[in-house]
Amino acid sequence: MQICVIPGDGIGSEVMAAATAVLRVLAPDLTLCEAEAGWGVFQRTGVALPAETLAAAREATAILFGAVASPSHPVPGYRSPIVELRRTLDLYANIRPTIGPGVDLVVVRENTEDLYSGRERLEDDGNTAIAERVITRTASARIVRTACELARTRQAAGRPGKITIVHKANVLRVSDGLFRTVALEVAADFPELTFEERLVDVAAMQLAAQPQRFDVIVTTNMFGDILSDIACIHGGGLGVAASSNLGHGRALFEPVHGAAPDIAGRGIANPTAALNCVVMLLEWIDRTHTAERLRRAMDAVASEGIRTPDVGGDATTREVTEAILEQIATQA
Numbered sequence: 080m081q082i083c084v085i086p087g088d089g090i091g092s093e094v095m096a097a098a099t100a101v102l103r104v105l106a107p108d109l110t111l112c113e114a115e116a117g118w119g120v121f122q123r124t125g126v127a128l129p130a131e132t133l134a135a136a137r138e139a140t141a142i143l144f145g146a147v148a149s150p151s152h153p154v155p156g157y158r159s160p161i162v163e164l165r166r167t168l169d170l171y172a173n174i175r176p177t178i179g180p181g182v183d184l185v186v187v188r189e190n191t192e193d194l195y196s197g198r199e200r201l202e203d204d205g206n207t208a209i210a211e212r213v214i215t216r217t218a219s220a221r222i223v224r225t226a227c228e229l230a231r232t233r234q235a236a237g238r239p240g241k242i243t244i245v246h247k248a249n250v251l252r253v254s255d256g257l258f259r260t261v262a263l264e265v266a267a268d269f270p271e272l273t274f275e276e277r278l279v280d281v282a283a284m285q286l287a288a289q290p291q292r293f294d295v296i297v298t299t300n301m302f303g304d305i306l307s308d309i310a311c312i313h314g315g316g317l318g319v320a321a322s323s324n325l326g327h328g329r330a331l332f333e334p335v336h337g338a339a340p341d342i343a344g345r346g347i348a349n350p351t352a353a354l355n356c357v358v359m360l361l362e363w364i365d366r367t368h369t370a371e372r373l374r375r376a377m378d379a380v381a382s383e384g385i386r387t388p389d390v391g392g393d394a395t396t397r398e399v400t401e402a403i404l405e406q407i408a409t410q411a
């Protein structure tokens with residue numbers, strides 16, 4: 080089984096070094112192939128997502144993606160490789176779990192349409208800006224189905240099997256009206272689950288104040304982007320949060336954080352988010368026992384106080400990684 084590893088820029092390559100070290104020990108039979116993408120390779124070659132990388136990503140069973148830096152001003156020819164990868168491979172479901180004290184929830188975000196349709200324009204001599212919000216039956220149905228299947232799997236592991244459908248159909252009557260209608264149609268196929276609806280503003284408030292009431296949240300692209308960042312607060316922040324992008328039997332796992340140029344090169348990036356990506360990957364290829372071993376090793380190391388500075392410690396990326404590898408070695 081082939082795993083394509085795309086470290087990218089900045090701390091992306093630092094945390095992916097930790098991820099591959101752990102994966103080599105936990106799953107030595109997997110073939111890891113490394114590929115380039117991002118601002119660094121663009122500056123050298125003029126291409127941010129080389130054809131070989133795309134080919135390697137297509138061939139692999141799963142992709143581990145670090146982070147890419149993006150220039151702060153538009154650069155001709157530069158397009159974000161992660162956005163390209165999601166679009167080219169049609170990785171339509173963005174899954175962002177949050178686990179914290181009393182909290183175990185997942186935001187399932189549609190990844191391909193909505194206000195990210197790219198249809199923006201100026202009219203009226205530049206005095207009116209218009210963005211088109213695209214919602215389709217197909218994309219809505221497949222994202223809600225993905226959320227329901229996830230809720231069902233979690234239910235088997237003791238979670239309540241509850242889906243919160245988040246929209247703003249009272250204002251966006253046509254677009255979110257369609258999303259809502261389709262979501263409720265799909266819901267009928269999952270009688271074992273409980274469904275509730277929330278307007279996005281209410282959902283945001285409740286997610287901030289009472290995150291423990293949620294299990295699986297399913298929503299459109301932009302609402303999901305915003306809600307998952309709120310959820311992230313309850314799970315220990317950016318150094319910890321991991322996400323997956325799924326579609327057509329493929330999966331790409333990436334930390335929620337970026338290339339973090341402010342700390343890049345100093346060896347102090349928190350590898351936890353990247354290692355949580357490895358946990359998700361192992362679960363996705365049905366190696367739940369191995370995933371659990373990694374989770375236990377990470378918990379043990381964190382509770383020994385071996386932590387990077389962003390979570391209140393003074394350990395380096397390497398020290399945390401070595402400690403986790405030692406824990407794994409001593410496991411029965």
Ligand code: ATP
Nearest residue numbers: 147148317318336337338339340341342348349389
């Ligand atoms: P990008 O444009 O690539 O997203 P950014 O400047 O937005 O870069 P992020 O990577 O999103 O930076 O990080 C935001 C802040 O969180 C930065 O101060 C960064 O140092 C910190 N941070 C993010 N990830 C980590 C991590 N894994 N370990 C420690 N600190 C982190």
Ligand code: MG
Nearest residue numbers: 336337338339
């Ligand atoms: Mg960022």
